[in-house]
Amino acid sequence: MGIHGAQRAMQLYPLENAAVQRALDDLLAMTVSLLQLEGMIEVRLTSDVVFINQTRLRLGLDNFAAFSGFVSLMRNTGIGVLRIETGVTRSEWQNWFRLLAALPDAEDPLERLDLLRKRMQDAEITCLSVDEGAAEQEEGDEADEALERAKRTYAHGVSVARDVVAGVRMGRTPSVRRLKRAVQLIVDQVLENELSITGLTTLREYDEYTFTHSVNVCIFAVALGRRLGLDRRQLYDLGLAGLMHDIGKSRIDIEIINKTSSLDDQEWRRMQAHPWLGTLTLFKMREGEQLPYRAILAAHEHHMKIDLSGYPRPIRPRRLSLFSRLVAVADGYDAATTRRSYQTEPLEPESVLREMWMNASRGYDLTLVKALINMLGVYPVGSLVVLDTFEVAVVAGLAPDPEQLNRPLVRIVFDAFGGLVPPPGQLVDLSVARPDGSFARSIVKVTSPDRYGITVSDYFI
Numbered sequence: 001m002g003i004h005g006a007q008r009a010m011q012l013y014p015l016e017n018a019a020v021q022r023a024l025d026d027l028l029a030m031t032v033s034l035l036q037l038e039g040m041i042e043v044r045l046t047s048d049v050v051f052i053n054q055t056r057l058r059l060g061l062d063n064f065a066a067f068s069g070f071v072s073l074m075r076n077t078g079i080g081v082l083r084i085e086t087g088v089t090r091s092e093w094q095n096w097f098r099l100l101a102a103l104p105d106a107e108d109p110l111e112r113l114d115l116l117r118k119r120m121q122d123a124e125i126t127c128l129s130v131d132e133g134a135a136e137q138e139e140g141d142e143a144d145e146a147l148e149r150a151k152r153t154y155a156h157g158v159s160v161a162r163d164v165v166a167g168v169r170m171g172r173t174p175s176v177r178r179l180k181r182a183v184q185l186i187v188d189q190v191l192e193n194e195l196s197i198t199g200l201t202t203l204r205e206y207d208e209y210t211f212t213h214s215v216n217v218c219i220f221a222v223a224l225g226r227r228l229g230l231d232r233r234q235l236y237d238l239g240l241a242g243l244m245h246d247i248g249k250s251r252i253d254i255e256i257i258n259k260t261s262s263l264d265d266q267e268w269r270r271m272q273a274h275p276w277l278g279t280l281t282l283f284k285m286r287e288g289e290q291l292p293y294r295a296i297l298a299a300h301e302h303h304m305k306i307d308l309s310g311y312p313r314p315i316r317p318r319r320l321s322l323f324s325r326l327v328a329v330a331d332g333y334d335a336a337t338t339r340r341s342y343q344t345e346p347l348e349p350e351s352v353l354r355e356m357w358m359n360a361s362r363g364y365d366l367t368l369v370k371a372l373i374n375m376l377g378v379y380p381v382g383s384l385v386v387l388d389t390f391e392v393a394v395v396a397g398l399a400p401d402p403e404q405l406n407r408p409l410v411r412i413v414f415d416a417f418g419g420l421v422p423p424p425g426q427l428v429d430l431s432v433a434r435p436d437g438s439f440a441r442s443i444v445k446v447t448s449p450d451r452y453g454i455t456v457s458d459y460f461i
Protein backbone atom coordinates (compact mmCIF):
# COMPACT_ATOMS: atom_id res chain seq x y z
CA MET A 1 0.00 0.00 0.00
CA GLY A 2 1.78 3.07 -1.29
CA ILE A 3 0.12 5.55 1.02
CA HIS A 4 1.16 3.74 4.11
CA GLY A 5 4.70 3.19 2.85
CA ALA A 6 5.15 6.87 2.17
CA GLN A 7 3.63 7.88 5.45
CA ARG A 8 5.78 5.52 7.47
CA ALA A 9 8.92 6.52 5.66
CA MET A 10 8.18 10.15 6.39
CA GLN A 11 7.67 9.45 10.06
CA LEU A 12 10.98 7.67 10.33
CA TYR A 13 13.21 9.87 8.25
CA PRO A 14 13.53 13.53 7.42
CA LEU A 15 11.88 14.54 4.16
CA GLU A 16 15.11 14.77 2.24
CA ASN A 17 15.82 11.14 2.90
CA ALA A 18 16.08 8.90 -0.13
CA ALA A 19 13.69 6.31 1.31
CA VAL A 20 11.03 8.96 1.68
CA GLN A 21 11.59 10.20 -1.83
CA ARG A 22 11.39 6.67 -3.20
CA ALA A 23 8.18 5.94 -1.31
CA LEU A 24 6.67 9.15 -2.71
CA ASP A 25 7.79 8.20 -6.21
CA ASP A 26 6.10 4.82 -5.84
CA LEU A 27 2.93 6.35 -4.54
CA LEU A 28 2.79 8.92 -7.32
CA ALA A 29 3.46 6.34 -10.03
CA MET A 30 0.80 4.07 -8.61
CA THR A 31 -1.85 6.76 -8.37
CA VAL A 32 -1.07 8.22 -11.79
CA SER A 33 -1.42 4.87 -13.53
CA LEU A 34 -4.63 4.09 -11.67
CA LEU A 35 -6.00 7.53 -12.55
CA GLN A 36 -5.29 6.89 -16.20
CA LEU A 37 -7.41 3.77 -16.02
CA GLU A 38 -10.21 4.97 -13.81
CA GLY A 39 -10.36 8.75 -14.08
CA MET A 40 -10.66 9.16 -10.33
CA ILE A 41 -9.61 7.21 -7.28
CA GLU A 42 -11.77 6.99 -4.26
CA VAL A 43 -10.37 5.21 -1.24
CA ARG A 44 -13.25 4.43 1.04
CA LEU A 45 -13.26 2.97 4.52
CA THR A 46 -16.35 1.14 5.72
CA SER A 47 -16.11 -0.54 9.10
CA ASP A 48 -12.97 -2.61 8.52
CA VAL A 49 -13.04 -2.92 4.77
CA VAL A 50 -11.15 -0.69 2.36
CA PHE A 51 -12.51 -0.07 -1.10
CA ILE A 52 -10.55 1.48 -3.92
CA ASN A 53 -13.29 2.66 -6.24
CA GLN A 54 -15.51 -0.40 -6.46
CA THR A 55 -12.79 -2.91 -5.66
CA ARG A 56 -12.61 -4.36 -2.20
CA LEU A 57 -9.06 -4.70 -0.96
CA ARG A 58 -8.30 -8.22 0.06
CA LEU A 59 -6.56 -8.67 3.32
CA GLY A 60 -3.69 -11.10 3.04
CA LEU A 61 -0.62 -11.81 5.12
CA ASP A 62 1.62 -9.87 2.75
CA ASN A 63 -0.36 -6.66 3.01
CA PHE A 64 -1.64 -6.93 6.56
CA ALA A 65 0.77 -4.43 8.05
CA ALA A 66 0.18 -1.84 5.37
CA PHE A 67 -3.53 -2.44 5.40
CA SER A 68 -4.09 -2.13 9.10
CA GLY A 69 -1.73 0.83 9.26
CA PHE A 70 -3.72 2.54 6.58
CA VAL A 71 -7.04 1.81 8.25
CA SER A 72 -5.86 3.27 11.52
CA LEU A 73 -4.34 6.28 9.75
CA MET A 74 -7.67 7.03 8.15
CA ARG A 75 -9.65 6.30 11.29
CA ASN A 76 -7.44 8.40 13.58
CA THR A 77 -7.74 11.35 11.30
CA GLY A 78 -11.46 10.86 10.83
CA ILE A 79 -11.05 10.27 7.11
CA GLY A 80 -13.74 8.03 5.64
CA VAL A 81 -13.05 8.84 2.04
CA LEU A 82 -9.91 10.01 0.29
CA ARG A 83 -10.40 11.14 -3.29
CA ILE A 84 -7.49 11.46 -5.65
CA GLU A 85 -7.98 13.27 -8.91
CA THR A 86 -6.09 13.52 -12.15
CA GLY A 87 -3.34 16.09 -11.92
CA VAL A 88 -2.14 15.07 -8.48
CA THR A 89 1.51 15.94 -8.02
CA ARG A 90 4.36 14.71 -5.97
CA SER A 91 4.44 17.89 -3.95
CA GLU A 92 0.75 17.63 -3.20
CA TRP A 93 1.27 14.16 -1.75
CA GLN A 94 4.27 15.37 0.18
CA ASN A 95 2.42 18.36 1.60
CA TRP A 96 -0.52 16.20 2.46
CA PHE A 97 1.59 13.84 4.55
CA ARG A 98 3.20 16.80 6.22
CA LEU A 99 -0.21 18.13 7.19
CA LEU A 100 -1.30 14.73 8.44
CA ALA A 101 1.77 14.41 10.61
CA ALA A 102 1.35 17.90 12.02
CA LEU A 103 -2.30 17.46 12.85
CA PRO A 104 -2.89 17.99 16.58
CA ASP A 105 -4.78 15.39 18.57
CA ALA A 106 -8.42 16.12 19.09
CA GLU A 107 -11.20 14.37 20.92
CA ASP A 108 -13.51 14.49 17.99
CA PRO A 109 -12.22 12.93 14.77
CA LEU A 110 -14.57 15.14 12.77
CA GLU A 111 -12.93 18.20 14.25
CA ARG A 112 -9.54 16.93 13.14
CA LEU A 113 -10.92 16.30 9.69
CA ASP A 114 -12.28 19.82 9.44
CA LEU A 115 -8.93 21.20 10.47
CA LEU A 116 -7.17 18.99 7.94
CA ARG A 117 -9.50 20.13 5.21
CA LYS A 118 -8.87 23.75 6.04
CA ARG A 119 -5.13 23.28 6.03
CA MET A 120 -5.31 21.42 2.75
CA GLN A 121 -7.15 24.37 1.28
CA ASP A 122 -4.55 26.81 2.60
CA ALA A 123 -1.80 24.63 1.16
CA GLU A 124 -3.63 24.64 -2.19
CA ILE A 125 -3.92 20.89 -2.35
CA THR A 126 -6.67 20.57 -4.93
CA CYS A 127 -6.36 17.06 -6.33
CA LEU A 128 -6.72 15.36 -2.98
CA SER A 129 -9.87 15.68 -0.94
CA VAL A 130 -11.13 14.04 2.20
CA ASP A 131 -14.56 13.33 3.62
CA GLU A 132 -15.88 11.70 6.71
CA GLY A 133 -17.79 9.39 4.37
CA ALA A 134 -19.12 6.22 5.87
CA ALA A 135 -16.39 5.92 8.48
CA GLU A 136 -18.47 7.19 11.34
CA GLN A 137 -21.55 5.38 10.18
CA GLU A 138 -22.98 2.61 12.25
CA GLU A 139 -23.02 -0.73 10.58
CA GLY A 140 -26.54 -1.16 9.43
CA ASP A 141 -28.63 -2.90 6.91
CA GLU A 142 -26.76 -2.94 3.61
CA ALA A 143 -29.78 -1.89 1.59
CA ASP A 144 -30.39 1.02 3.96
CA GLU A 145 -26.82 2.13 3.59
CA ALA A 146 -26.99 1.94 -0.20
CA LEU A 147 -30.13 4.03 -0.14
CA GLU A 148 -28.66 6.56 2.26
CA ARG A 149 -25.59 6.88 0.08
CA ALA A 150 -27.75 7.25 -3.01
CA LYS A 151 -29.78 9.98 -1.32
CA ARG A 152 -26.68 11.86 -0.25
CA THR A 153 -25.21 11.65 -3.74
CA TYR A 154 -28.46 12.80 -5.29
CA ALA A 155 -28.87 15.70 -2.88
CA HIS A 156 -25.26 16.72 -3.45
CA GLY A 157 -25.84 16.66 -7.23
CA VAL A 158 -28.90 18.87 -6.85
CA SER A 159 -27.06 21.38 -4.68
CA VAL A 160 -24.13 21.58 -7.09
CA ALA A 161 -26.56 22.07 -9.99
CA ARG A 162 -28.30 24.81 -8.00
CA ASP A 163 -25.03 26.61 -7.30
CA VAL A 164 -23.98 26.42 -10.93
CA VAL A 165 -27.23 27.92 -12.16
CA ALA A 166 -27.10 30.66 -9.51
CA GLY A 167 -23.46 31.31 -10.38
CA VAL A 168 -24.11 31.65 -14.10
CA ARG A 169 -27.08 33.92 -13.41
CA MET A 170 -24.80 36.22 -11.47
CA GLY A 171 -22.18 36.14 -14.20
CA ARG A 172 -19.73 33.93 -12.35
CA THR A 173 -17.87 31.03 -13.91
CA PRO A 174 -18.62 27.87 -11.95
CA SER A 175 -15.91 25.49 -10.85
CA VAL A 176 -15.58 22.60 -13.28
CA ARG A 177 -13.77 20.63 -10.64
CA ARG A 178 -16.70 20.66 -8.23
CA LEU A 179 -19.08 19.71 -11.01
CA LYS A 180 -16.91 16.83 -12.06
CA ARG A 181 -16.72 15.55 -8.54
CA ALA A 182 -20.51 15.55 -8.20
CA VAL A 183 -20.84 13.72 -11.51
CA GLN A 184 -18.25 11.15 -10.52
CA LEU A 185 -20.15 10.39 -7.34
CA ILE A 186 -23.33 9.88 -9.35
CA VAL A 187 -21.58 7.62 -11.87
CA ASP A 188 -20.03 5.56 -9.09
CA GLN A 189 -23.42 5.19 -7.47
CA VAL A 190 -25.02 4.07 -10.75
CA LEU A 191 -22.25 1.52 -11.24
CA GLU A 192 -22.54 0.28 -7.69
CA ASN A 193 -26.28 0.19 -7.19
CA GLU A 194 -28.27 1.43 -10.14
CA LEU A 195 -31.72 0.84 -8.68
CA SER A 196 -31.27 2.91 -5.57
CA ILE A 197 -30.27 6.05 -7.47
CA THR A 198 -32.53 5.73 -10.53
CA GLY A 199 -35.39 5.24 -8.05
CA LEU A 200 -34.69 8.68 -6.60
CA THR A 201 -35.46 10.31 -9.94
CA THR A 202 -39.14 9.69 -9.22
CA LEU A 203 -39.05 12.20 -6.37
CA ARG A 204 -39.16 15.03 -8.89
CA GLU A 205 -39.94 17.92 -6.68
CA TYR A 206 -41.58 20.75 -8.49
CA ASP A 207 -39.87 23.54 -6.56
CA GLU A 208 -36.51 22.19 -7.52
CA TYR A 209 -37.48 21.27 -11.04
CA THR A 210 -34.58 22.90 -12.86
CA PHE A 211 -31.98 21.24 -10.66
CA THR A 212 -33.55 17.84 -10.15
CA HIS A 213 -34.15 17.68 -13.89
CA SER A 214 -30.43 18.13 -14.61
CA VAL A 215 -29.50 15.51 -12.04
CA ASN A 216 -32.15 13.10 -13.36
CA VAL A 217 -30.96 13.52 -16.95
CA CYS A 218 -27.43 12.87 -15.73
CA ILE A 219 -28.56 9.66 -13.97
CA PHE A 220 -30.67 8.33 -16.84
CA ALA A 221 -28.00 9.09 -19.42
CA VAL A 222 -25.30 7.40 -17.35
CA ALA A 223 -27.45 4.32 -16.62
CA LEU A 224 -28.22 4.06 -20.34
CA GLY A 225 -24.61 4.61 -21.35
CA ARG A 226 -23.57 1.88 -18.99
CA ARG A 227 -25.89 -0.53 -20.78
CA LEU A 228 -24.29 0.43 -24.06
CA GLY A 229 -20.95 -0.62 -22.63
CA LEU A 230 -19.35 2.78 -22.06
CA ASP A 231 -16.47 2.67 -19.60
CA ARG A 232 -16.17 4.67 -16.40
CA ARG A 233 -14.27 7.55 -17.97
CA GLN A 234 -16.76 7.87 -20.81
CA LEU A 235 -19.56 7.78 -18.27
CA TYR A 236 -17.96 10.64 -16.35
CA ASP A 237 -18.04 12.77 -19.49
CA LEU A 238 -21.54 11.63 -20.35
CA GLY A 239 -22.76 12.45 -16.84
CA LEU A 240 -21.28 15.92 -17.15
CA ALA A 241 -23.07 16.33 -20.48
CA GLY A 242 -26.34 15.34 -18.80
CA LEU A 243 -25.88 17.61 -15.82
CA MET A 244 -25.00 20.60 -18.00
CA HIS A 245 -27.33 20.09 -20.96
CA ASP A 246 -29.71 22.91 -20.00
CA ILE A 247 -27.16 25.29 -18.51
CA GLY A 248 -28.13 27.79 -21.24
CA LYS A 249 -31.46 28.24 -19.47
CA SER A 250 -29.69 30.05 -16.67
CA ARG A 251 -29.07 32.86 -19.15
CA ILE A 252 -32.74 33.26 -19.93
CA ASP A 253 -35.09 35.48 -17.90
CA ILE A 254 -36.35 33.63 -14.86
CA GLU A 255 -39.92 34.80 -15.67
CA ILE A 256 -39.83 32.86 -18.92
CA ILE A 257 -38.32 29.77 -17.28
CA ASN A 258 -40.92 29.73 -14.51
CA LYS A 259 -43.90 30.65 -16.66
CA THR A 260 -46.66 28.09 -16.22
CA SER A 261 -48.89 29.26 -19.07
CA SER A 262 -47.82 28.80 -22.67
CA LEU A 263 -45.07 31.00 -24.07
CA ASP A 264 -45.72 33.63 -26.72
CA ASP A 265 -43.67 33.69 -29.94
CA GLN A 266 -41.00 35.96 -28.63
CA GLU A 267 -40.62 34.04 -25.37
CA TRP A 268 -40.49 30.77 -27.23
CA ARG A 269 -37.74 32.09 -29.50
CA ARG A 270 -35.80 33.13 -26.43
CA MET A 271 -36.31 29.70 -24.87
CA GLN A 272 -35.05 28.06 -28.05
CA ALA A 273 -31.81 29.95 -27.65
CA HIS A 274 -30.84 27.85 -24.62
CA PRO A 275 -28.78 25.26 -26.54
CA TRP A 276 -26.41 27.79 -28.03
CA LEU A 277 -26.42 29.97 -24.92
CA GLY A 278 -25.38 26.82 -23.10
CA THR A 279 -22.64 26.16 -25.61
CA LEU A 280 -21.24 29.64 -25.06
CA THR A 281 -21.43 29.28 -21.28
CA LEU A 282 -19.63 25.96 -21.35
CA PHE A 283 -16.92 27.22 -23.69
CA LYS A 284 -16.31 30.01 -21.21
CA MET A 285 -16.07 27.52 -18.38
CA ARG A 286 -13.66 25.47 -20.42
CA GLU A 287 -10.93 28.07 -20.20
CA GLY A 288 -8.22 26.84 -17.94
CA GLU A 289 -10.10 23.79 -16.79
CA GLN A 290 -10.86 20.58 -18.54
CA LEU A 291 -14.40 20.33 -19.79
CA PRO A 292 -14.92 17.61 -22.37
CA TYR A 293 -15.85 18.84 -25.82
CA ARG A 294 -18.56 16.22 -26.21
CA ALA A 295 -20.35 17.56 -23.14
CA ILE A 296 -20.44 20.97 -24.81
CA LEU A 297 -21.69 19.37 -28.01
CA ALA A 298 -24.59 17.72 -26.14
CA ALA A 299 -25.73 21.10 -24.80
CA HIS A 300 -25.75 22.33 -28.40
CA GLU A 301 -27.43 19.32 -30.03
CA HIS A 302 -29.90 17.94 -27.51
CA HIS A 303 -32.99 19.48 -29.15
CA MET A 304 -31.93 19.03 -32.77
CA LYS A 305 -33.80 15.71 -33.22
CA ILE A 306 -32.46 12.84 -35.24
CA ASP A 307 -33.86 14.23 -38.54
CA LEU A 308 -32.51 17.70 -37.65
CA SER A 309 -36.01 19.21 -37.62
CA GLY A 310 -35.57 20.56 -34.09
CA TYR A 311 -33.55 23.54 -32.90
CA PRO A 312 -31.10 25.10 -33.45
CA ARG A 313 -31.35 24.44 -37.19
CA PRO A 314 -27.98 23.22 -38.42
CA ILE A 315 -26.66 24.84 -41.57
CA ARG A 316 -25.17 21.67 -42.97
CA PRO A 317 -26.25 18.05 -42.62
CA ARG A 318 -24.73 16.45 -39.56
CA ARG A 319 -24.91 13.33 -37.50
CA LEU A 320 -25.72 13.97 -33.87
CA SER A 321 -23.09 12.68 -31.49
CA LEU A 322 -23.88 9.62 -29.39
CA PHE A 323 -23.74 11.72 -26.22
CA SER A 324 -26.24 14.20 -27.67
CA ARG A 325 -28.62 11.41 -28.65
CA LEU A 326 -28.32 9.81 -25.21
CA VAL A 327 -28.91 13.11 -23.43
CA ALA A 328 -31.89 13.81 -25.70
CA VAL A 329 -33.54 10.51 -24.76
CA ALA A 330 -32.85 10.98 -21.03
CA ASP A 331 -34.07 14.59 -21.28
CA GLY A 332 -37.27 13.70 -23.13
CA TYR A 333 -38.15 10.97 -20.68
CA ASP A 334 -37.52 13.00 -17.55
CA ALA A 335 -39.20 16.17 -18.83
CA ALA A 336 -42.37 14.30 -19.80
CA THR A 337 -42.68 12.34 -16.57
CA THR A 338 -42.02 15.34 -14.31
CA ARG A 339 -44.50 17.91 -13.24
CA ARG A 340 -43.20 21.33 -14.03
CA SER A 341 -45.81 23.36 -12.25
CA TYR A 342 -48.69 22.69 -9.91
CA GLN A 343 -51.09 23.06 -12.81
CA THR A 344 -49.66 20.37 -15.04
CA GLU A 345 -50.13 16.65 -14.59
CA PRO A 346 -47.05 14.58 -15.22
CA LEU A 347 -47.52 11.74 -17.69
CA GLU A 348 -47.17 8.13 -16.66
CA PRO A 349 -43.79 6.60 -17.50
CA GLU A 350 -45.44 3.88 -19.52
CA SER A 351 -47.24 6.27 -21.88
CA VAL A 352 -44.17 8.49 -22.18
CA LEU A 353 -42.07 5.53 -23.29
CA ARG A 354 -44.73 4.46 -25.76
CA GLU A 355 -44.91 7.95 -27.25
CA MET A 356 -41.13 8.18 -27.56
CA TRP A 357 -41.09 4.83 -29.31
CA MET A 358 -44.12 5.23 -31.60
CA ASN A 359 -44.07 8.90 -32.57
CA ALA A 360 -41.23 9.41 -35.03
CA SER A 361 -41.71 13.17 -35.03
CA ARG A 362 -40.33 13.28 -31.48
CA GLY A 363 -37.02 12.65 -33.19
CA TYR A 364 -35.29 10.30 -30.75
CA ASP A 365 -32.76 7.65 -31.66
CA LEU A 366 -35.02 4.58 -31.53
CA THR A 367 -32.22 2.20 -30.64
CA LEU A 368 -31.62 4.27 -27.53
CA VAL A 369 -35.33 4.49 -26.73
CA LYS A 370 -35.43 0.72 -26.92
CA ALA A 371 -32.48 0.51 -24.56
CA LEU A 372 -34.32 2.88 -22.20
CA ILE A 373 -37.45 0.71 -22.26
CA ASN A 374 -35.36 -2.36 -21.55
CA MET A 375 -33.65 -0.56 -18.74
CA LEU A 376 -36.77 0.80 -17.05
CA GLY A 377 -38.99 -2.17 -17.84
CA VAL A 378 -42.47 -1.83 -19.25
CA TYR A 379 -43.40 -0.60 -15.80
CA PRO A 380 -40.50 1.48 -14.51
CA VAL A 381 -39.56 1.30 -10.86
CA GLY A 382 -41.68 3.84 -9.03
CA SER A 383 -44.78 3.40 -11.20
CA LEU A 384 -48.01 3.01 -9.29
CA VAL A 385 -50.14 0.15 -10.66
CA VAL A 386 -53.61 -1.25 -10.08
CA LEU A 387 -53.78 -5.05 -9.83
CA ASP A 388 -56.62 -7.39 -10.82
CA THR A 389 -57.08 -8.12 -7.12
CA PHE A 390 -58.07 -4.43 -6.67
CA GLU A 391 -54.87 -3.89 -4.75
CA VAL A 392 -52.69 -0.89 -5.63
CA ALA A 393 -48.94 -1.39 -5.68
CA VAL A 394 -45.68 0.42 -6.38
CA VAL A 395 -43.28 -1.21 -8.83
CA ALA A 396 -40.28 -1.96 -6.66
CA GLY A 397 -37.93 -3.84 -8.96
CA LEU A 398 -37.45 -5.06 -12.50
CA ALA A 399 -39.18 -8.25 -13.55
CA PRO A 400 -37.03 -11.16 -12.33
CA ASP A 401 -37.97 -13.08 -15.47
CA PRO A 402 -36.83 -11.19 -18.61
CA GLU A 403 -39.45 -13.11 -20.60
CA GLN A 404 -42.18 -11.53 -18.52
CA LEU A 405 -41.37 -7.82 -18.41
CA ASN A 406 -44.98 -7.12 -17.45
CA ARG A 407 -44.51 -9.01 -14.17
CA PRO A 408 -42.14 -6.92 -12.03
CA LEU A 409 -41.61 -6.92 -8.27
CA VAL A 410 -44.15 -4.73 -6.51
CA ARG A 411 -44.92 -3.53 -3.04
CA ILE A 412 -48.56 -3.42 -2.01
CA VAL A 413 -49.63 0.09 -1.00
CA PHE A 414 -53.41 -0.36 -0.73
CA ASP A 415 -55.02 -3.69 0.06
CA ALA A 416 -58.04 -5.05 -1.82
CA PHE A 417 -60.36 -3.07 0.45
CA GLY A 418 -58.57 0.22 -0.10
CA GLY A 419 -56.78 0.18 3.27
CA LEU A 420 -53.38 1.90 3.25
CA VAL A 421 -50.49 -0.47 3.94
CA PRO A 422 -47.75 1.51 5.71
CA PRO A 423 -44.28 1.49 4.09
CA PRO A 424 -42.46 -0.60 3.13
CA GLY A 425 -45.51 -2.73 2.25
CA GLN A 426 -45.56 -6.39 1.32
CA LEU A 427 -43.14 -7.36 -1.46
CA VAL A 428 -44.74 -9.48 -4.16
CA ASP A 429 -43.17 -11.10 -7.21
CA LEU A 430 -45.82 -10.96 -9.93
CA SER A 431 -44.02 -13.56 -12.02
CA VAL A 432 -44.67 -16.37 -9.53
CA ALA A 433 -47.45 -18.60 -10.85
CA ARG A 434 -49.79 -20.86 -8.92
CA PRO A 435 -49.39 -24.64 -9.35
CA ASP A 436 -52.08 -24.57 -12.06
CA GLY A 437 -50.10 -21.98 -14.02
CA SER A 438 -52.39 -19.03 -13.33
CA PHE A 439 -51.18 -15.89 -11.64
CA ALA A 440 -52.32 -14.65 -8.26
CA ARG A 441 -51.95 -11.05 -9.32
CA SER A 442 -51.58 -9.19 -12.61
CA ILE A 443 -51.23 -5.52 -13.47
CA VAL A 444 -54.39 -4.01 -14.91
CA LYS A 445 -53.24 -0.45 -15.46
CA VAL A 446 -50.88 2.28 -14.38
CA THR A 447 -52.28 4.98 -12.17
CA SER A 448 -51.13 8.27 -10.72
CA PRO A 449 -49.66 8.55 -7.21
CA ASP A 450 -51.29 11.99 -6.92
CA ARG A 451 -54.68 10.40 -7.14
CA TYR A 452 -53.87 8.34 -4.08
CA GLY A 453 -51.93 10.99 -2.21
CA ILE A 454 -48.89 8.81 -1.57
CA THR A 455 -45.17 9.27 -2.05
CA VAL A 456 -44.03 6.28 -4.07
CA SER A 457 -40.42 6.59 -3.02
CA ASP A 458 -41.44 5.65 0.53
CA TYR A 459 -42.22 2.20 -0.80
CA PHE A 460 -40.02 1.12 -3.60
CA ILE A 461 -36.73 0.78 -1.82
Ligand SMILES: [Fe+2]
Pocket residue numbers: 245246274302303
Ligand atom coordinates in the same frame (compact mmCIF):
# COMPACT_ATOMS: atom_id res chain seq x y z
FE1 LIG B 1 -32.99 21.59 -23.16
Ligand SMILES: [Fe+2]
Pocket residue numbers: 213217245246331335
Ligand atom coordinates in the same frame (compact mmCIF):
# COMPACT_ATOMS: atom_id res chain seq x y z
FE1 LIG C 1 -33.68 19.44 -20.42
